[in-house]
Amino acid sequence: MTPAETEVAELCSELIRVDTSNYGDGSGPGERAAAEIVMARLAEVGAEATYVESAPGRGNVVTRIEGSDPGLPALLVHGHLDVVPANAADWTVDPFAGEIRDGYIWGRGAVDMKDMDAMMLAVLRQMATEGRKPRRDVVFAWVADEEAGGEYGAKYLTAKHPELFDGVDHAISEVGGYSLEVDPSLRLYLIETAQKGLAWMRLVAGGTAGHGSMLNSDNAVTEVAKAVARLGSHEWPLNLTPTVRRFLSEVADAFGLPFDPEDPAPIIEAIGPLARFVGATLRHTTNPTMLAAGYKANVIPGQASAVVDGRFLPGLEEEFLSTVDGLLGPDVRREYITHDIALETTFDGELVESMIAALKAEDPTARAVPYCMSGGTDNKTFFADLNIRGFGFVPLRLPAEMDFAAMFHGVDERVPVDALRFGTRVLDRLLTNY
Incomplete structure (x- = not known):
């Protein structure tokens, strides 16, 4: 050694x-x-x-x-x-x-x-x-x-x-x-070339504070809850970026599966536990993670908030935010807690060629594939x-x-x-x- x-x-x-x-x-x-x-x-x-x-x-x-x-x-x-x-x-x-x-x-x-x-x-x-x-x-x-x-x-x-x-x-x-490992004669090596963007968002709704026993049609908790439910249950459509499309194509070829861009589920299933790494890169995601409102059971608060972990695909941030804003509705505003860009580069160039050569020199069964x-x-x-x-x-x-x-x-x-x-x-x- x-x-x-x-x-x-x-x-x-x-x-x-x-x-x-x-x-x-x-x-x-x-x-x-x-x-x-x-x-x-x-x-x-x-x-x-x-x-x-x-x-x-x-x-x-x-x-x-x-x-x-x-x-x-x-x-x-x-x-x-x-x-x-x-x-x-x-x-x-x-x-x-x-x-x-x-x-x-x-x-x-x-x-x-x-x-x-x-x-x-x-x-x-x-x-x-x-x-x-x-x-x-x-x-x-x-x-x-x-x-x-x-x-x-x-x-x-x-x-x-x-x-x-x-x-x-x-x-x-x-x-x-x-x-x-696909089989003893073939190992795929996943090289990261793209990353989703980050939008941790605080959703805030204002309303009319009052006694919990009275009628209240301007309830901040209700408005935030509806917005959270809409975002959390929204079914974001498949949207294959260039990196994800190539990754799916390479995996399909390696496992002898058909590549159907409209139904990549069999390909994702083929990679087993690694699906956790790449499964969420086929679409945007919005996952509610926190809720905050009120201070007493019989007091309707004047404000309520929630936190949503949003992740958007490279090149599609404007589309993502437009959809988010439409789902929020007019009575809920969003503000960033953390915002970070999405990024994607191509799988080419001298460094990529050198990474592939170094892998194959140590593992002749290696095939390098890009992923997000x-x-x-x-x-x-x-x-x-x-x-x-x-x-x-x-x-x-x-x-x-x-x-x-x-x-x-x-x-x-x-x-x-x-x-x-x-x-x-x-x-x-x-x-x-x-």
């Missing part, structure tokens, strides 16, 4: 053992301790890095490795150090012990995304030790706060320190590059503002029986050690040849 393959599992465990839970309200431990581990492991091999603390405890690490051809645009490889919280009582193992058992590394962040953090670190350390250069400059970034919107991570870095990303035109990061995420990552949210074209690519060759989608934010999150070793080999090839 290469040095990177040898140490990647322990690096991943070491990072998991640092609790970097992000509660979204500033009450978590922060990422400083994990960032200090990254800094220390880089220093051991003589790699200089920049530590940026955006707020007390919110640590970010960025380093640039010089390429053999400085005339080429640089590549950004980034991962986040924070994780979502975990309730230890629900887990088979301590979620922050980084235990290696039965060929897996267990713990919060094992797939989201301290696996990639460790792969980045292992490959960089090996290249530095061997004195090897990548083909082009590579900027490695381990960032804070992705799980709560990136305020203290990618947003801060791109706004306050854009010089760290000078010359970068492409990026790779999370939620892509993982395998779906129903969520979002730092690739879209902030690095796109610097005109950096982002892809989801964390290369993992997974066991056919593994429910990979359940690992994200799930109980007993874990990643196969062999998958990490595979990932270091693919990542090393990519950086060397791209």
Whole structure:
């Protein structure tokens, strides 16, 4: 095994053992301790890095490795150090012990995304030790706060320190590059090229306050409830974006299924648990999540509100909002809690070709296919503002029986050690040849 393959599992465990839970309200431990581990492991091999603390405890690490051809645009490889919280009582193992058992590394962040953090670190350390250069400059970034919107991570870095990303035109990061085994002779590797937009909306209705025993035809709770019911029960039509259409076509071909754009359900069913990743990318979604009104059983409040999690397809935001406004009705207004763009890039170019070549060199059964995420990552949210074209690519060759989608934010999150070793080999090839 290469040095990177040898140490990647322990690096991943070491990072998991640092609790970097992000509660979204500033009450978590922060990422400083994990960032200090990254800094220390880089220093051991003589790699200089920049530590940026955006707020007390919110640590970010960025380093640039010089390429053999400085005339080429640089590549950004980034991962986040924070994780979502975990309730230890629900887990088979301590979620922050980084235990290696039965060929897996267990713990919060094992797939989201301290696996990639460790792969980045292992490959960089090996290249530095061997004195090897990548083909082009590579900027490695381990960032804070992705799980709560990136305020203290990618947003801060791109706004306050854009010089760290000078010359970068492409990026790779999370939620892509993982395998779906069709049969022993064919594995699909899903590379993320698109992400839905985000519209977290607060719906507000005003009305006439009064006694609960009296007639009231201007009830704010009633108006909000009707709007929530209309949005929550609305059947958004199928709308296949270019990325989704190509993904469905590729999967249909791989499984020997007909591709009917009017009825893609059999294709989605064929990919099993991964349908949770892509099923919501066939249409817009509006899911009510919160309700608030009143303070006493016999008092009709003068205002009521609700929260709806809206996700819209790339290129179709205006259509989405127009429909939402029509469903709300004239007596309910909406305001954004969080709004973020949708993004879609094409599945072509030298980086895509290099990702495909690196995968096939390590797995001859590999076929790379583009797909759209129903969520979002730092690739879209902030690095796109610097005109950096982002892809989801964390290369993992997974066991056919593994429910990979359940690992994200799930109980007993874990990643196969062999998958990490595979990932270091693919990542090393990519950086060397791209």
